[in-house]
Amino acid sequence: MAIQVRLERLLAARGMTLTELSERIGITLANLSILKTNKARAIRFTTLEALCRELRCQPGDLLAYEDGAEARAEPDGAPGAV
Amino acid sequence: MHAYRPDRVVRLLSALATAAYGVAWVFAVFLLVALPLGKLLAGRAQGSSSGWSVQLGIGGVAVSAGTGGGFRVEVPVTLAHTLTRLPAWRDAGGRLRVTEVKATASVPMSSLSAGTVVLLWAALAVFLALVLLFLYQLRRLFQRVRQGEPFDPGNAVRLRWLGILLVAAAVWKGVTDFWLSLVVSRLLEGPGNDLGTTFGLDGAVIMVALVLIALAEIFRRGAALEDEQALVV
Numbered sequence: 001m002a003i004q005v006r007l008e009r010l011l012a013a014r015g016m017t018l019t020e021l022s023e024r025i026g027i028t029l030a031n032l033s034i035l036k037t038n039k040a041r042a043i044r045f046t047t048l049e050a051l052c053r054e055l056r057c058q059p060g061d062l063l064a065y066e067d068g069a070e071a072r073a074e075p076d077g078a079p080g081a082v
Numbered sequence: 083m084h085a086y087r088p089d090r091v092v093r094l095l096s097a098l099a100t101a102a103y104g105v106a107w108v109f110a111v112f113l114l115v116a117l118p119l120g121k122l123l124a125g126r127a128q129g130s131s132s133g134w135s136v137q138l139g140i141g142g143v144a145v146s147a148g149t150g151g152g153f154r155v156e157v158p159v160t161l162a163h164t165l166t167r168l169p170a171w172r173d174a175g176g177r178l179r180v181t182e183v184k185a186t187a188s189v190p191m192s193s194l195s196a197g198t199v200v201l202l203w204a205a206l207a208v209f210l211a212l213v214l215l216f217l218y219q220l221r222r223l224f225q226r227v228r229q230g231e232p233f234d235p236g237n238a239v240r241l242r243w244l245g246i247l248l249v250a251a252a253v254w255k256g257v258t259d260f261w262l263s264l265v266v267s268r269l270l271e272g273p274g275n276d277l278g279t280t281f282g283l284d285g286a287v288i289m290v291a292l293v294l295i296a297l298a299e300i301f302r303r304g305a306a307l308e309d310e311q312a313l314v315v
Binding site for chain 1: 313
């Protein structure tokens with residue numbers, strides 16, 4: 001999937017775990033894992049809004065387009081870096 | 083999205099489908115054993131038509147055994163009949179048109195040839211196989227629905243098979259009923275008996291089968307949509 005979700009990077013920057021985020025936004029851990037591992041096919045605006053609210057970021061910080069990218073683990077780096 | 087939870091009706095239908103499958107197996111084994119056994123023992127138990135008897139059947143064909151009449155096979159027959167004596171009101175312009183007579187021929191096993199019993203057994207075995215396959219698929223379908231997976235891709239395949247099996251069973255039953263009716267009508271031919279028979283299919287069953295096959299396509303699409311939706315966060 002060319003759209004990459006930089007969830008792990010943002011969680012590290014905010015000092016939050018996936019479990020805490022799951023409890024705050026009311027989305028199951030399983031679904032957040034699907035998002036984190038770039039297996040999701042689509043994301044609802046309500047989910048995007050909740051993520052941006054809790055992670056205090058913009059959609060562009062969370063999502064990135066990488067032409068020809070396959071689903072892989074995020075590289076370490078500053079939040080928002082492209 | 084809320085997880086699907088089957089309601090009480092679905093759970094009841096699932097239990098009924100499982101029970102029907104079990105009962106059908108009992109009937110099938112009994113009939114397929116009783117038919118040749120009844121022919122083998124036909125000469126031993128003969129008597130008057132009175133006395134108790136036990137009868138078990140499926141799809142209209144039954145085998146009975148009892149203290150009176152020995153072993154018998156009951157088969158449905160449909161005969162075309164022409165009335166030669168008409169009621170008095172015909173002269174006043176009334177009409178009575180009899181197109182077919184449905185009856186049950188109760189034939190002692192001793193009167194049936196071995197070849198006829200073999201053919202009857204084979205016809206019954208095919209019909210019972212179709213019924214058991216149908217009930218097996220129905221039971222599996224309800225099991226998956228009860229497990230909260232109505233749009234399981236396997237259910238689309240099962241629905242299609244249910245439709246196909248229903249058509250096959252209806253056609254096979256029509257063919258065997260026609261053959262049995264032909265045999266019985268020939269046996270009954272004679273002075274005063276003007277009998278024939280016709281081949282017929284149950285149109286309602288065929289329509290239901292077509293609906294099931296159409297539903298299978300809808301469920302296939304539903305399974306694909308659910309699969310896609312599962313990865314929407």
